[in-house]
Amino acid sequence: MQNLNKPNFKFTPLQIVQISVTVFVILLGLNLWTFYAEPLSKVLSPYWNDNLIDILVLIPAVGAAVAGTLLTRQFEKGETPYHIWQAFTIGLWFWVAGEIGGMVNDALYWDTIYPDFSLVDMFWLLGYFFLGLSLYYQLRLVYGAKSRSRRRIYLGLVAIALLVSAGLTHLAIKAGLGEGYAWIILFVTVLYPVFDLTEGATAIWISFLFGRGQWSRPWWGLILFALADSVNTFYWLGGYGFIPVAAQTVLNFISVIAYPASYMVAGLALLSNYFILRYGENSGLLKVAIKSEINKP
Amino acid sequence: MKYFFRQIEDIPLDHSPVSAEVYFRGENATGLIEKQFNADRVAALLFISGTPGMAYLIEASQSKSISLAEFSSFADGVSHTRAINLPDVAGRLMLLALESKVNDKFTITTEEAWDKKISRWKQEQRSGLVEVKSKNLHGFIFFWQGELQKLDLIFSTPQGFVSGFPKLNALDDSAWDVTTYVHSASAQAYQCTVLRQGAMYWCHKILVRYQEMVGQKLLKMMDRELNRQMQPWHWNINLNENDMLDTHFFPYLMDEAHAYRALFMAMGAQMNFVIGNNLTQRLLSETFEQIRPDERAALQSQRLIPAAFSE
Incomplete structure (x- = not known):
């Protein structure tokens, strides 16, 4: 049976997924503890505390990118799902590079001023580009390649995202924000939340299309990214000045949880899908067969 | 005799x-x-x-x-x-012949004449049963919309039943006596045939689209699972990549519809798990629209419709 061998490692795929969930829950707990209790700030310095948080985020980020790579390799190169998950995985690897780049920047500029635009920004933007591309491939596949109007709608959305970013940049300059910065720097700063919003909305759209289907779950990760980033954007825009402290605490908590959870959700979904494709019924992840059994004669 | x-x-x-x-x-x-x-x-x-x-x-x-x-x-x-x-195919084609009226009889003496006839039927988009008889051969071929149906083709030869198309000279025959049939829309055997054509075509469209969405591995997984689930019923129905191969002899429309209903329901459940309810519904509806009106009507008459196969 091609590629459907029995798993020959110590744990079954189902157990591996369950262990991964446990590990991720522990990591989330550690993340929260490190963020709120700041244990290393007291013992060493805030720099090391920040570094620990970065590492706790980097672990699920690498996990998700590895799971994406494994999943992509399960498809033939000519198949459409191959392109979807390849773009998704490339996007994740760029974000892993962004996470690492952020740590490097912390090491280089912790005590000085961070550069306005660095390689890290390139990694994030390329990540958005490829994740957006995977969303585009997915939508195109769902609505059929022949459906020109749907493609136009999507391309229109991309164009709107760029135009809105340019418009917001213009408004920001008029309002005196970002004085002394180049237009492109401000544009990129505005582009992040706009991309978040666009990709988050598209991911929600796809999730609704897929319903509770197994193949919709990696997109849930993107929705969580958008959620975490929207809190950050709200903070940058000065929104915290208009809400009570209790609400700020709730938003902080959501942001701290949602950001690493987004990698975790995407990673677990990609890993499950990889196991299903690799081991089929032997993965233990296909419960539907039992439920949907054709009534015996 | x-x-x-x-x-x-x-x-x-x-x-x-x-x-x-x-x-x-x-x-x-x-x-x-x-x-x-x-x-x-x-x-x-x-x-x-x-x-x-x-x-x-x-x-x-x-x-x-x-x-x-x-x-x-x-x-x-x-x-x-x-x-x-x-074989089941011989049984179902024989039943169709017995429930139909003779339309035309003629003799074919050369391969060219036979090829010409087939081309003409293709042009006319002829649907119906054709019986071929000779000294060393007797069999039936079913044409649907001018296309010869490979699953509905069977011949008895001195070597036994064959499901390939024989050549006129291959069996030392000098002529074939050909009978074409005309079918009554109310004949159960004909209704079974139309329903089968519709179900096979719909199934093919579903499987092709599903493969596009999830890739070949998941398609094969679903094929394997559905074949496993159908096994206890002893239906000669098999899913192979993106085709449903039905060589079962269902003499009654109700039994045939029951088999297809079970198959489509199981297929819907499998697809639901992978691509979710909305997309499954969408896929079933889109592909259902691509079926020819008479086949669609046959499926609808047995409530074999998209809404019945997704949650």
């Missing part, structure tokens, strides 16, 4: 219809019992998976449905009784 599939050897029984019945029931086999009166008059009883199905009296190439009791009562004047095993 043997009437149907004369090249096929009789089951070595004692020429008694009772022994043949016992044999078919015991073996759960599909077969035919023929009582021959003379060259132009013959009674035929079809056994379907070990159960007596329908009986016909054929006189001067015209068939008439008779009761099983009537068939059993035929004893006087019977010159010979024979019983043969039939």
Whole structure:
């Protein structure tokens, strides 16, 4: 049976997924503890505390990118799902590079001023580009390649995202924000939340299309990214000045949880899908067969 | 004189219809019992998976449905009784012939003439059964919208039943006697045929689209799972990549619809798990729209519709 061998490692795929969930829950707990209790700030310095948080985020980020790579390799190169998950995985690897780049920047500029635009920004933007591309491939596949109007709608959305970013940049300059910065720097700063919003909305759209289907779950990760980033954007825009402290605490908590959870959700979904494709019924992840059994004669 | 599939050897029984019945029931086999009166008059009883199905009296190439009791009562004047095993496809095409009227009869003497005929039927988008008889050959071919249906093609030859298309000269035949049939829309065998064509085509469209969405591995996984689930029913239905291959002999529309309903329901559940309810519904509806109107009507008449197969 091609590629459907029995798993020959110590744990079954189902157990591996369950262990991964446990590990991720522990990591989330550690993340929260490190963020709120700041244990290393007291013992060493805030720099090391920040570094620990970065590492706790980097672990699920690498996990998700590895799971994406494994999943992509399960498809033939000519198949459409191959392109979807390849773009998704490339996007994740760029974000892993962004996470690492952020740590490097912390090491280089912790005590000085961070550069306005660095390689890290390139990694994030390329990540958005490829994740957006995977969303585009997915939508195109769902609505059929022949459906020109749907493609136009999507391309229109991309164009709107760029135009809105340019418009917001213009408004920001008029309002005196970002004085002394180049237009492109401000544009990129505005582009992040706009991309978040666009990709988050598209991911929600796809999730609704897929319903509770197994193949919709990696997109849930993107929705969580958008959620975490929207809190950050709200903070940058000065929104915290208009809400009570209790609400700020709730938003902080959501942001701290949602950001690493987004990698975790995407990673677990990609890993499950990889196991299903690799081991089929032997993965233990296909419960539907039992439920949907054709009534015996 | 043997009437149907004369090249096929009789089951070595004692020429008694009772022994043949016992044999078919015991073996759960599909077969035919023929009582021959003379060259132009013959009674035929079809056994379907070990159960007596329908009986016909054929006189001067015209068939008439008779009761099983009537068939059993035929004893006087019977010159010979024979019983043969039939593949399901032979059984269902024979039943279709028996429930249809002869449309045309002609003789084919060259390969070119036969090819020309087929091209013409293709051009005319002819749908219907064609019977071919010769010294060394007897069989049926079903055409649908001008296309020869590879699953509905069977010939008896001295080597046994073959499901490939024979060449005129290959069996030392100098001519083929060809009969074309016209079908009554109310005939159950014809309704079964249209329903089968519709279900196979819809299934093909679903599987092609599903493969596009999830790739070949998940498609094969679903094929394997559905084939496994169908096994206890002993239907000769098999999912192979993006095709549903139905070679089962369903004599009754209700039984056939039941099988397809079970299959589509299981397929819907499998797809639901992978691509979710909305997309499954969408996929089923989109592909249903691509089916020809007469096939769609046949499916709808049995409530084999997209809404029935997604949660």
